[in-house]
Amino acid sequence: MAEDWGAERARPVAVGPPRRGLSRAERARKARNDRKRRLARALSLALLIVVAVGAVFLGSKLWHSMSGSTSDYAGDGVADVVIQVHDGDSTTAIGETLVEKNVIATVKSFVEAAQGNDAISAIQPGFYKVRTEIPAANAVERLSDPENRVGKLTIPEGRQLDDIADVKTNDVTAGILSLISQASCVELDGEKRCVPVEDLRAAAGATPAAALAVPSWATQPVAAMGDDHRRLEGLIAPGTWNIDPDASAQDILSNLIAASSAVYTQSGLLDTAAAMKMSPYEILTVASLVQRESKPQDFSKVSRVIYNRLAEHRKLEFDSTVNYSLDRQEIATTDADRAQVTPWNTYASEGLPRTPICSPGIDALGSAEHPEPGDWLYFVTIDMQGTTLFTRDYDQHLANIEIAQRNGVLDSAR
Numbered sequence: 001m002a003e004d005w006g007a008e009r010a011r012p013v014a015v016g017p018p019r020r021g022l023s024r025a026e027r028a029r030k031a032r033n034d035r036k037r038r039l040a041r042a043l044s045l046a047l048l049i050v051v052a053v054g055a056v057f058l059g060s061k062l063w064h065s066m067s068g069s070t071s072d073y074a075g076d077g078v079a080d081v082v083i084q085v086h087d088g089d090s091t092t093a094i095g096e097t098l099v100e101k102n103v104i105a106t107v108k109s110f111v112e113a114a115q116g117n118d119a120i121s122a123i124q125p126g127f128y129k130v131r132t133e134i135p136a137a138n139a140v141e142r143l144s145d146p147e148n149r150v151g152k153l154t155i156p157e158g159r160q161l162d163d164i165a166d167v168k169t170n171d172v173t174a175g176i177l178s179l180i181s182q183a184s185c186v187e188l189d190g191e192k193r194c195v196p197v198e199d200l201r202a203a204a205g206a207t208p209a210a211a212l213a214v215p216s217w218a219t220q221p222v223a224a225m226g227d228d229h230r231r232l233e234g235l236i237a238p239g240t241w242n243i244d245p246d247a248s249a250q251d252i253l254s255n256l257i258a259a260s261s262a263v264y265t266q267s268g269l270l271d272t273a274a275a276m277k278m279s280p281y282e283i284l285t286v287a288s289l290v291q292r293e294s295k296p297q298d299f300s301k302v303s304r305v306i307y308n309r310l311a312e313h314r315k316l317e318f319d320s321t322v323n324y325s326l327d328r329q330e331i332a333t334t335d336a337d338r339a340q341v342t343p344w345n346t347y348a349s350e351g352l353p354r355t356p357i358c359s360p361g362i363d364a365l366g367s368a369e370h371p372e373p374g375d376w377l378y379f380v381t382i383d384m385q386g387t388t389l390f391t392r393d394y395d396q397h398l399a400n401i402e403i404a405q406r407n408g409v410l411d412s413a414r
Contacts, residue, residue, distance in 0.1 A: 072109050077131030077138070080188040082150060082245055085143075087125040094123070098139055102132045109136035119144035126242040127151035129186060151245050153183035153256075157238040157361030158291045160324065161204070161230060176236055176359065177201055180252060186245040199249040204229035207250050213258035217270065217280040225343070225355065234284050234356025237263050267362065272369040287368035288356035292320035294379075295386045299367035304374045305390065314377065316346035324357040383407045 083101050085094055095110035104110050113136040114120040120140060127150050130142045142148050155176055162175040174182070177200045185194040204212075205227040209219050218235060225231035232253070237260035243252050264270075264280065273280040286306055294302040309316055322333045325342040338347040343354035360368070376390040378397035382404040389400040404410040 071105065072135050073105050073133045074135060075133070077134040079132050080129055081132050082127050082129055082186060082188075084127050084244070085123055085125050089123075089125070091120060094120075094143070098130070101130075103130050103134060104136045104139050106136070110139060113137040113140045117144060124149075127244060129188070150186045151183055151243045153180060153241045153243050155179055155236065155238045155241070155359060157364070158358045159238065160358045161233055161236075164323075177204075180243065180256075183243055184245050184247075184252065193245070195245075195247075195249050195252060200253065201229045203249040203253055204232045207253070211250065211254065213254040213261065215257075215261040215264075215280075217273075221281050221355065230355060232257070234288050234359055236260050236359055238359050238361050239263070264365075267365065269365070269369070276369075282352060283368050284360065284365070285352045285356045287360035287365040288358045289316070289318060289320065289353075290367050291360040291364040292358055293318055294381075294388065296363055297386075298379070298388045298390075299364055300370065300372035301374060301376065301388075301390050302379060303367045303371035305376050305379055307371055308375065308377055310351065312377070313350060315350050316352070318346050320357060321346040321353050324353070380404050381409055383409060 081101055081103065083097055083103065085097070089097075091111050091114050092107060095104065095107035095114075098104045098110055099107055117140055120143060123143060128143055129148045129150050130139055134142075159173070159176050159179070161177050163178055164173050164175065165171070166173070177197050180200055181194055181197045185192060187193075209222050212232070214222050214232075214235065222231045222235075236253075236256045241256060241259065243255070247255070264284070269280045269283060273283050276283070286303060289306060290299050290303050306316060319333045319338075321344045322337050322340070324344045325340075326337065338345070341348040344357060346353060374390070375392045377392050378394065378400075379388055379390045380397065380400045381388045382400060384407070389403075391397050391400065401410060
């Protein structure tokens, strides 16, 4: 009975190929493959952990910077520093500059502190003195204070590179180099620093024209002046500029010349010069004479006189060109002054002076580009109000000079 039950019991069914034992070589190979798979899994896991930790760290750092979770600085700061606000900078962009310069702790704290501040919303491009590691509200306050703006340079129309003295009053008018030096001054941590006029003059004379960003249309006349710093006369346009107080004399000059060249190009100087069959440098020189020789109401007439005299091969005979190399301002020059041969004296030589004699304004430049029609060859200012008479007739010009002498404007004839 027991044997019958055992004989009829279901037997297990094998699934898959018949099982057999592994050889020694196969077992070794399998062990090696298993170890490789475990090592690959371990390396993948380690790499994943490193990437995850790095992402968390960088994300946390960025979040702290932008969200303001890092504590704001406290106190009066550590050291004075100059930062630059670029044209078109938003409040956030300014905040990023401040964080980069270690002025504030977070961008968000600055944006929040500046919210509703009209002075920050209307802040002008330029350079500003602040302090490192100060509260964001303090940074807003400092940037809003006009006294903390540094490097602001204003060049009036008609200034020349060097200072000039008035013969009658002995008053000194600061030249462009002096104005640059003054604008470069900044006091950092109690120490005042300025770029000396001597450094600017040396850079103007010794630095290669290309390194000073001299435009191509001025390189030849600039080179012809050798190492005379006045070779750069007229290439720095009047107006308001921002200069970096930390920059070298060479960098300051090259930045100003590059920016001025762009202004001249935008004004159409190059196209006008081509139409007039003159060089842009010649027109700039004419404009400088117009600026120095007349009042704005007479700019276009004086420009025409210059072109008429040049066309007839007459000497210009302008006292302004005599005064230029003397670094002084005088309405009437002496015979001895007019007899001195210089690169600028138009009594001694025919044609235009070798360089402009000042930095002309946009109106003078426009008049040089578009002179008023007329046949005038002579002009003279006859009174202290600036009334100027123009004529082609020399005898009439002599009569006009007598009027100027009676009114005390001239001591001797032009």
